[in-house]
Amino acid sequence: MDALAIHLGDRLGWYRSLAEDGPASPVELAERTGTDARYAREWLEQQAVTGILGVDEDGRFSLSPVGVAVLADPHSLAYSTPMARMVCGAAMHLPELLEAYRTGGGVSWSRLGRDARESQADANRPWFEHRLEGALRSVPELDAVLRKPGARLLDIGCGAVWSTIALAHACPGGHVDGVDVDLASVELARTNVESDDAVAQRITVIESDAADLPEATYDAAFAFECIHDMPQPVEVLDAVRRTLAPGAPLIVVDEAVAETFTAPGDDVERLIVRMRLGEVVFEIFENFGHNLPELSYAPCG
Template sequence: MSTSTQSLTAPTAEAFLERFFSSALATAELMSAYLGDRLGWYADLAAHPASTADQLARRTGTNARYAREWLEMQSAYGILEADTASAPVTFTLPAGPAEVLLNHTSLAYLGALPRMFAASFRHLPELLDAYRHGGGVSWARLGADARESQSALNRPWFDTRLAPALARVADLHRPLGRPGARVLDVGCGGGWSTIALARAYPGATFVGIDPDAESVVMAKANAAALAVTDQTTFVTADGTTAPAHGPFDLAFAFECLHDMSDPVSVLSAIRESLAPGGRLVVMDEAVSYEFDGPANELDRFMYAASLFVCLPDGMSSDTPSAGTGTVLRPSTLTRYADRAGFGEPRVLPIEDFSFFRFYELIPR
């Protein structure tokens, strides 16, 4: 994804019309990909090149007329290749789109991304009410599409890049590699961050905490599948319970702080759970340092995630919410860290790690 800033100021009516229509096409493309993902059409085409609509429908247990319309749309958008010389027409999923849509181990994988927007759009009436009166829609309400999307999108980065990235930071590699080290993973979701670290550091034990019970179920199943249950414990709990599971030599909060209704209380609890010399690493979106109107693609995407998913989740709490949102700027994190008893966050020298920036927080 490009992070260049484009001029979005004062477009003419004709220019905005063209851009807005392109946005409509992109939205339709994204949601058609959701159908291909959830109905198993992409996976089936990857396994059976040159398929007709009837063949695809029969193998996937779906309706042939809808399958044909989807296949033709995918070809019209340039995702599938259509052999119009054959009778009936056959369709093939090329290697490039297949990697992005289906390869869960590839850093290019985005196949689960449409699920996040589908999860939100399913709750548009509730979101409209929240936008008018306050409140929000919780992660639990967003359901399987949202939790599975986030878990699947982060997994290839955690699997292949997380341990090597941390190994290059001596202050993190050293405690992780110490025999008997205890490590906390707050907001662990589907557990892929915890599992990746457990596999890389077999002498350490890890506690993953997440308030979403279904995510914890996923994490336990994933840990069992990769044989790291002896090193990992997953708990359904709020981050404020961290001291009850400590002390920890190191703590992590991967892409979750901006979702929390009371991030300062969670940061304070993590600080209390740390053993002497312990530190916290926060991984969050690598957005611009300040708001300045027209923004790069990353900031624009994060505002979309914030408006439709993360901010409503953080605002859904029964108690007053910090209302952080996905666009967590370094100045905001610095303010939260100071109130929680940490020194000024230090940006770690970890680059080109998806959309993320890593911060080190050390107790004062």
């Protein structure tokens, strides 16, 4: 129930209003956001009862600084409302998921819609903005690639392109191609690129299958938090390998989960369902999230 309520506060702009405009009564919050005062009251009271919002002496509801970081600041490393958005986005497709579990089929990413698409992008964005460059520069071989004038980088499965933008900032003398097969994600990505004048001219967003990319072109390729979602990961990795110049690396960044099946698991294990990729010719580095270990490095021979 809290996840559903958080989703409402996220999508209706209620958290954002409390963060930016300050404490509010139900009527004030409704007027600020163009919503209904009766439902605003029900939501505010529920949020206060569950301990998310505070109630001032004058009866107005407020969001603490910690609440702002977790619920209303899309640049915060603690930003968590996208997770509620993901849960609700998946729940809307439970009939299709039930059928997939019975038959062994699947539900395509394009079917999951805006909530799923934007939640994954927004959940990953803060880490890309604050941590990615430092993580990559901690590996001398990757730091050398990022400093190379005219470097060509590939971001496969770029989604909303926050990772691609971060790569362009980290590689000021290079060009980054962001590639995705999902048209809606590509359209969102192109809008996001245009919002960053500092790197927009050095990013190209391409709707394409990895198999259609040019051969021996890129000085490095990156796959951020996407390989485990692919129905044919080995084929994608093989296609990406062909796009790399001789000796160029592929860096796969994903959730830092346990090395082996563990039950019961910690909170990370409870959240993540890990898809093992089997034997591939690339080193897979699981270094995503707040518990980032030292990055490893392996060239593609």
